[in-house]
Amino acid sequence: MNILVFIERAEGTVKKNSLEAVAYAHAMGGNVIALALGEMDEQELKALGTYGASKVLHGADPKFNAGVIQAYATIITSAMTQENADILVLSDSSLGTPVAARVAAKLDASLVTNVIALPETASGFVVKRSIYTGKAFAKVSLTKVKKVIGLKKNAAEVKEVGSPIEVTPFSATVSDSDFATRITSSEKATGDVLLPEANIVVSGGRGMKGPEHWGLIESLAKTLGAATGCSKPVSDMGWRPHHEHVGQTGVKVAPQLYIAVGISGAIQHLAGVNSSKCIVVINKDADAPFFKAADYGIAGDAFDVLPKLHEAIKALK
Amino acid sequence: MKILVCISHVPDTTSKINFTDNNTRFDSTGVQFIIGPYDDYALARAVELKESMGASVTVINVGLADTEPTIRKALAIGADDAIRVNAEPTDSWFVAAQIAAQAKEGGYDLILMGRESIDYNGGVVHGIVGEMLGMPSVSPVMKLDLVGNTAKLAREIEGGKEYLEVNLPFVAGCQEPIAEWKIPNMRGIMSARTKPLKVVEPASVDSGVKLQQFELPPPKGAVKMIPADQVQELVNLLKNEAKVL
Numbered sequence: 001m002n003i004l005v006f007i008e009r010a011e012g013t014v015k016k017n018s019l020e021a022v023a024y025a026h027a028m029g030g031n032v033i034a035l036a037l038g039e040m041d042e043q044e045l046k047a048l049g050t051y052g053a054s055k056v057l058h059g060a061d062p063k064f065n066a067g068v069i070q071a072y073a074t075i076i077t078s079a080m081t082q083e084n085a086d087i088l089v090l091s092d093s094s095l096g097t098p099v100a101a102r103v104a105a106k107l108d109a110s111l112v113t114n115v116i117a118l119p120e121t122a123s124g125f126v127v128k129r130s131i132y133t134g135k136a137f138a139k140v141s142l143t144k145v146k147k148v149i150g151l152k153k154n155a156a157e158v159k160e161v162g163s164p165i166e167v168t169p170f171s172a173t174v175s176d177s178d179f180a181t182r183i184t185s186s187e188k189a190t191g192d193v194l195l196p197e198a199n200i201v202v203s204g205g206r207g208m209k210g211p212e213h214w215g216l217i218e219s220l221a222k223t224l225g226a227a228t229g230c231s232k233p234v235s236d237m238g239w240r241p242h243h244e245h246v247g248q249t250g251v252k253v254a255p256q257l258y259i260a261v262g263i264s265g266a267i268q269h270l271a272g273v274n275s276s277k278c279i280v281v282i283n284k285d286a287d288a289p290f291f292k293a294a295d296y297g298i299a300g301d302a303f304d305v306l307p308k309l310h311e312a313i314k315a316l317k
Numbered sequence: 318m319k320i321l322v323c324i325s326h327v328p329d330t331t332s333k334i335n336f337t338d339n340n341t342r343f344d345s346t347g348v349q350f351i352i353g354p355y356d357d358y359a360l361a362r363a364v365e366l367k368e369s370m371g372a373s374v375t376v377i378n379v380g381l382a383d384t385e386p387t388i389r390k391a392l393a394i395g396a397d398d399a400i401r402v403n404a405e406p407t408d409s410w411f412v413a414a415q416i417a418a419q420a421k422e423g424g425y426d427l428i429l430m431g432r433e434s435i436d437y438n439g440g441v442v443h444g445i446v447g448e449m450l451g452m453p454s455v456s457p458v459m460k461l462d463l464v465g466n467t468a469k470l471a472r473e474i475e476g477g478k479e480y481l482e483v484n485l486p487f488v489a490g491c492q493e494p495i496a497e498w499k500i501p502n503m504r505g506i507m508s509a510r511t512k513p514l515k516v517v518e519p520a521s522v523d524s525g526v527k528l529q530q531f532e533l534p535p536p537k538g539a540v541k542m543i544p545a546d547q548v549q550e551l552v553n554l555l556k557n558e559a560k561v562l
Contacts, residue, residue, distance in 0.1 A: 192476065305548060
């Protein structure tokens with residue numbers, strides 16, 4: 001069984017979540033072929049062998065640096081044909097998921113995204129996926145020969161199972177129509193830990209009283225190597241950018257540790273964090289609904305607790 | 318200009334999720350259904366475009382007769398007519414194939430929908446529809462402006478945004494802040510009653526995805542409260558008990 005894994009690019013490096021896709025495909029017991037597009041760090045591509053890839057294809061053309069949905073779908077589809085792969089595994093993201101959709105339509109494949117566990121193959125091919133924004137799960141059976149699987153974060157554990165391998169150049173044929181959407185520019189927060197990939201997230205809500213107090217959140221996040229997030233009201237009021245909004249209609253996160261400061265815990269916010277392994281809630285109001293969804297709670301003033309927490313964590317590091 | 322807006326009929330965001338029939342059916346007892354919040358943004362932007370530059374707005378929903386109040390709400394918000402594909406929306410592929418089948422004949426310049434429905438969260442219907450119709454697809458779109466035949470878009474990416482241009486026709490999966498949600502006014506509600514709502518039977522489709530069973534997450538254990546003056550204790554617990562530091 002040949003499984004193609006799409007390796008997403010982040011500023012010329014391999015996106016962390018793509019390693020989970022490699023680990024997932026390896027754990028499925030297949031022959032794992034990784035495909036990377038755009039200019040990327042050669043050492044990182046070689047290292048994909050360490051995580052389970054048996055072949056690494058690299059389409060290094062700089063015109064693939066920007067993620068054009070149609071072009072990526074065309075290239076991935078032709079790589080699957082060339083490598084005789086029936087299954088595509090990728091990590092769900094703002095690029096991966098739309099690309100998965102088009103690849104599945106090109107191949108007439110069974111398509112499922114938000115997958116959280118390895119398939120059960122005892123009878124058929126059954127995967128477990130998250131639905132209702134993490135409030136429930138569905139087990140679905142994929143019945144077509146070709147399959148496209150989008151993974152939610154933490155669907156597989158990244159492990160060292162092999163050693164680095166050579167990278168094989170891959171030349172892809174694309175047509176002008178694949179570039180019908182033209183990316184004119186982009187803006188990106190640099191140097192920060194990306195929220196959807198972060199292992200630790202520190203989020204602030206209205207209880208932070210204003211954007212001028214975000215230094216407390218940011219400095220704690222920095223010490224923890226965490227990403228910063230916020231509640232919907234905070235992004236609606238413009239205290240923080242929209243891409244930091246965690247919740248039902250914002251970013252859904254699945255970190256090891258989620259620290260919520262001054263967020264009351266509306267059900268829409270909980271929907272974005274309920275896949276977190278451990279939730280800490282700090283809120284002045286001991287009756288805040290978020291405490292019911294938390295593992296650990298402190299009923300206290302954020303402006304008093306946050307600096308102490310920061311000191312205690314600094315001491316630990 | 319002709320705009321098609323695809324809407325899902327989904328449980329209100331505050332709904333408690335439960336299942337029946339040995340965990341194979343969604344339990345709609347006591348659940349309030351709404352236009353998918355992301356679809357609602359797409360609809361609002363379509364109505365804005367109609368108001369600012371003239372367009373006809375058709376809404377399409379794949380659903381059984383119980384979705385008609387949701388469709389009427391979309392008509393009250395400002396859509397001109399509606400299509401209901403009379404079938405249960407079992408999965409993304411099925412829904413996308415039905416939308417593509419209807420859109421093929423429609424000659425739409427713009428096909429808008431939410432980035433994902435909030436029930437199955439697939440986030441793929443726009444891509445499948447685009448591929449099936451041979452149109453570009455872009456998602457998640459947070460800004461959409463038209464200059465002649467060209468759309469200028471902003472797409473959210475992890476940690477930022479990307480600006481794009483694409484010519485009509487194309488498919489977009491939308492999200493905030495593309496437009497402000499519109500609340501239907503009395504005139505809209507009255508006129509929605511008589512706007513055309515066409516019911517069509519579904520095309521035969523093999524989606525290749527079959528539901529086996531739903532599951533609910535295990536109940537959460539009780540929260541451990543730590544006094545505000547013992548922050549060190551929290552750090553110890555995170556390190557030694559939860560093992561997340």
